[in-house]
Amino acid sequence: MLVLERDQLGAGTTKGGLGGIRHQFVDELDIRMSQLATAFWRNFEDRTGSRHDFEERGYLFIANTEVGVAELRLPMPLYERMRAGVRMVSRIEIAELVPGIRVDDVFGGRFGARDGYGDPLVALAGFAAAAQLDGATFREGVAVESLLRDGDRVTGVRTGAGDVRADRVLLATGCWTAALAATAAVPVPIWPYRRSIMQSGPLPQLARIPLTIEWESGFHFRPKGAAQRFAMPNLTADGKEEKGPAGAPSAYPGEFAPLEVPASLEPWVRARAAWRHPAFVELRIVDSWSCYYEMTPDDHPIVGAVPGVAGLYIAAGFSGHGFMHAPATAQLVVEEMLDGRARTIDIGDLSLERFQSGRRPFKAAVL
Ligand SMILES: Cc1cc2nc3c(=O)[nH]c(=O)nc-3n(C[C@H](O)[C@H](O)[C@H](O)COP(=O)(O)OP(=O)(O)OC[C@H]3O[C@@H](n4cnc5c(N)ncnc54)[C@H](O)[C@@H]3O)c2cc1C
Missing domain, CATH: 3.30.9.10 (D-Amino Acid Oxidase, subunit A, domain 2)
Structure with missing residues (x-):
């Protein structure tokens, strides 16, 4: 796994958040995500080897x-x-x-x-250290300029330091996701x-x-x-x-x-x-x-495969709760990337498809 970060890890919204972790949502899916994430937060040190x-x-x-x-x-x-x-x-x-x-x-x-x-930057350091020990490579200061798309699939990304070929590309680029997805002609309704x-x-x-x-x-x-x-x-x-x-x-x-x-x-x-x-x-x-x-238009993130573009995935658009749900989001999107479907929790309602089809599974609510 290769992580490309145009600045430094945490330089986006993560460095500024309040770090709140809650179960008090009005949608069942959000509460399930909180429960899955909280089990991880409670055992962070066992799961990552780092303190948080x-x-x-x-x-x-x-x-x-x-x-x-x-x-x-x-x-x-x-x-x-x-x-x-x-x-x-x-x-x-x-x-x-x-x-x-x-x-x-x-x-x-x-x-x-x-x-x-909790503390978003401390947690991020623990996640990154654990991922590195598991073989992930991090390259900071490398911006993705565009996605490489060949017909109905994404084949990698273009950076200032050259092209990187990949079978699967995950956009976890926060409020900057719409501009990047647009380079593969994918409209994504996320804004800052x-x-x-x-x-x-x-x-x-x-x-x-x-x-x-x-x-x-x-x-x-x-x-x-x-x-x-x-x-x-x-x-x-x-x-x-x-x-x-x-x-x-x-x-x-x-x-x-x-x-x-x-x-x-x-x-x-x-x-x-x-x-x-x-x-x-x-x-x-x-x-x-x-x-x-x-x-996003319904204050819920877009998580999962992009319909119609094989190999492209998104995990972005979390309004005010991306930190608390991060362990759950990571697990579920990886399940979808590897097995074709998230199994621990059904996250079909978080698909970009809901905006393409006009389906409205969530009511908007921001704290
Ligand atoms: C005031 C405030 C309070 C908050 N309070 C809470 C809270 O209490 N609890 C909670 O759970 N959440 C809270 N949040 C929300 C939470 O901080 C975010 O949802 C979360 O940090 C988003 O993380 P992310 O990794 O998706 O995005 P980001 O942290 O924004 O990361 C995206 C990364 O992508 C990189 N990037 C962008 N474009 C490119 C490119 N082309 N190439 C390479 N890299 C790129 C950026 O540099 C950035 O580092 C709060 C947010 C704010 C603004």
Whole structure:
């Protein structure tokens, strides 16, 4: 196996993500992917020989309105059927889970004890080391310029350093996948959507709390060592919260907004954070960055064989959950590449075919 990376491993969205790992989705397939991935996260060291701490401290959603609590309750029958370890929690339990948190404006919440968070770059280093020991070759600083297509099959890739012939080519190129697939005349509806993260100075008293999310506003925070990392929705020109893009672009991949953190976000984060927890009143933001969600029209990834082009596969377009599902995605796409079909979980619904045929197996939902 040869991995070609035009920059350095992790240089894309992976270096910027929040590292959350959750089971709290509304589609059964997503929960199955989380369960498969979590089994791997729990045994990361045994499976890769490298250390990665999956901090299984849970995901806590809190709702400010009765409507919000009702929305949080809606998928509970699915979680019960899937034994996903999720329960509704009262204001009192929320205050126990996050000591000091403001709850007088909270109507209730939902907690998934098997959820938590990890570190995308540390995990990537472990995956890469294990793959290398198993014989994979990594070439950094080599960009794929185009796919080599001969009739109805892909035969390799063209790079600045020459052509590479291959029976099977997997595009795992995040929000850059549409442009690359287009070189083989394959339309792929993936586009970039900028989101941002901020990091505080040390707040060690909150080092062991769950990843906590305000359901209505989309503001969330998690410990990172002694610091806190904050994720937030985007703000529109008139100051409204925007959790996902207003719509798909007219052409793919669409516009790449510059990776600058919009100036309007920090005051918004300071205000939300100070309101939510007294420890955040004198918040010191020591770092902030932006990176791209890789969007698809239904916020679900495209994983598997490209219909009509033998030898071409895609694993991309994960919006805000590509890290958590990575061990499952890797296993399932490799099963499909080697055996013609993923056997551990049926991922037929993630095929690019759904956009070609207009089939709509998923509802869109971005955190
Ligand atoms: C703000 C934010 C918060 C997030 N939080 C979470 C979270 O809490 N939990 C979670 O699970 N996910 C989260 N995500 C999403 C997650 O980070 C991504 O889904 C995941 O990192 C995608 O990984 P990837 O390998 O598919 O893509 P990338 O990490 O983008 O990797 C694609 C790679 O392809 C390379 N490449 C592109 N074109 C070429 C070419 N032509 N030739 C060679 N190489 C090429 C790039 O250089 C890049 O390194 C978040 C994302 C953002 C933006």
